[in-house]
Amino acid sequence: MKALVLSDVAYMNATHQMIIQTLTDYLASYGMTVETETVSQETITDCIGCFGCWTKTPGECAIQDDLFVINRKMMLSDFVVYLCPIVYGQCAANMKTAIDRWLPNMLPFFITRRDGSTMHPARYESYPSQLMIGYSDHFDEAEAQLFSDITLKHREGVQVVLWHDSVDGLLSALDKIELKRVEGRL
Known part of the structure; x- marks a missing residue:
């Protein structure tokens, strides 16, 4: 099984390093091969809304960057x-x-969720299980709650963990997450 950890070069500090080490050790203990990737302003481009990922190269972004x-x-x-x-x-x-x-991993149509909001349906039958870990050196509970609320609203199948300077808290949260592909959830 494979795991990919994505992080931002601009925020690689002691907290980041502790989270990476904890994740890598935890996932390796479950026999997962762990790869880490980073993004930076110099190596990625914002989505330009060209819809090429839906019309010209379905399933792949038209922007050829990292x-x-x-x-x-x-x-x-x-x-x-x-x-x-x-x-x-x-x-x-x-x-x-x-x-x-x-976005390329979704279809260009809309479906209505139970709460009345809309989202793009899945393009594929299965997706990697996804976890978003929110962290900050100056943790503010209100900001953390907003991060969690927005993330859960935009991604139906994602798990959210807020880092509270606790390796044990992160490990406990990881124990509750399925570390395998999930059927058609985004």
Whole structure:
């Protein structure tokens, strides 16, 4: 089984390193091969809304940058972790770009959720299980809650963990997550 951990070069600090080490050790203990990838403003491009991923190259972004390669690695993984620095209640800009560029993995139609909101349906039969870990050196509970609420609203099948300077808390949260592909959930 494969796991991919994606993080932002701009926020590689002691907290980030502790989370990476904890994740790598934990996932390896379950026999997973763990690969880490990073994004930076210099190596990725924002989605330009060209819809090429739906019309010209279905399932693949038309922009040929690091996220083109990372997206492919994500889809070949069983478990994907986004390490998301929390900035004003949102994930940092580079991680937001990475999340936006997941769009090729969805179909260009809309379906209505139970709460009345809309979303794009799944393109594929299965996807990697996804975890977003929100962290900050200056953790603010209100910002963390906003991060969690927004993430859960936009991704139906994602798990959210908020880092509270506790390896035990992260390990406990990981114990509750399925570390395998999931059927048709985004």
